[in-house]
Amino acid sequence: MISSASPFNSDQPRNGPLGPDDIIAVEDLAKIYGGRRVLDGVSFRVKRGDILVIMGGSGCGKSTLLRQIIGLQHPEEGRIWIEGREITQLTEGEFNEVRKKFGVLFQSGALFNSMTVGENVALPIREHFPNQPDMTVDIMVKMKLSLVELTKFAELKPAEISGGMKKRAALARALALDPKLLFCDEPTAGLDPIRVTEFDDLTLRLCRELGVTAVVVTHDMTSAFRIATRMILLHKGKIMAEGTPDEIRANTNPLVSDFINGKAETEVREDAEGYLRAILGEDN
């Protein structure tokens, strides 16, 4: 466990552009929907221990980017490495091995409504370790729930807990298999500002304590600057800016500073026709 984070660890084949400290590399990624390039030439790397925040207005392709990395969709162009494996080439069976290394927190939480909170957390454990006795699984579930302070709510159904609790329960489920990597899509969307702060602190604390590398998608600037160690600003499917939070703040591109200062995006000022032309990509 400890040695795997060390740059001197050599038991895994390294290939592609992954350096010794990198856990993810994305190269020239493109996703095309009906002739429109929703992602276009996206390349970046994620270092171990980083919290990379991907920012951008809604519809700029953040979720699409995440879906390519976690293997829910396959990109038309480009390659993706996770932990030394090029995932766009893998078969379903091979990719299952990669899946065990990461957890995903979906935008809506995506808890299974027919199961209790505890059963939701137990599900990945039971499926990947079918021979574990119930006792062990129960203890693991309790541990995960205590990380997010939900131990007392294990017996409740997702419909019976608040929005913030759902997000925390989903986080516990994402962390159930002790992943090295955590992906979050808009984890704080739909929460009130106090819950957002709470959830950000929780994310930060857990990533540090558990040594998890995180890739977080968000459009909430305050939240982004609170948790990020590196940032990417996505605009119309391309990376507009990349760097540490300080570098992003110091960026002189007016589009970037407008975005991080929450100035109205051009979208609001455009008429319907211009808007359609923009999203259909005819102007570029």
Place this chain on the structure above:
Amino acid sequence: MPPTLTRFFQHLTGLSLLMADTAYWAVLAPFRGKRLRVDDTFKQMTLIGVGSLLICCMVMFFIGLVLAMQTAETLKKIGGLSLVGGLVAAAVMREIGPMLTAIVLAGRSGAAITAELGTMRVSEEVDALETMGLNPVHFLIVPRVLGMMFMGPCLTIVGVFVAMFGGYLIGVFNLGIEPAIYWRKSFDMLALKDIYSGMIKSVVFAGLVSNIACYFGLTVEGGAEGVGLSTTQSVVTSIVMIIASDCLLTAIFYFI
């Protein structure tokens, strides 16, 4: 090609692929160490059976009454009134039982499956399953398809008896046929072939309805609105497919 036709073929290939995938996970995968989700399958059987039983019985009871009244009219003229029971039994076992049960299944349980899976799709629960390495077909579809393919014939048998009972009420209390004669004629006219062809039909219909329901559920797009749209599509497609395949099966059993 017009867009409607393109969409039709798109759905047809999608549905065929899903059926092949379901067959793999239900039949082959258990031999390769991927155990069948038996408890989920039993849960679906209960849901489907309990959900559709009452409606199925009601529909079949009325059909029994209707058939007895309709056939009595003609049989009286040719002096074969005692044949009412036999005609009701044969019609219901061969044809009307399997078909109406399947239509009830489509409207009640099929719609529920599409709505449930569609909601899971739009709330990213299906994606969550996949990222946990749980195959949605294995986890969600196979229990529902097996559950319905088991409950389809069961409900059909129950329905056939309810319809025969409906016919019996008319035959005995309205037409004045001797109860014993009514039952004897009923069972005399049922050939073994009627029973197995009816059962095969109901298994095929249930397989179609469940796969169609799952397909339209998993392919929902566009939020809650999309769920409603897909549910309608699922029921309509199911009914058309039931009747089309009924035609084919009847031809196979009785004309070829």
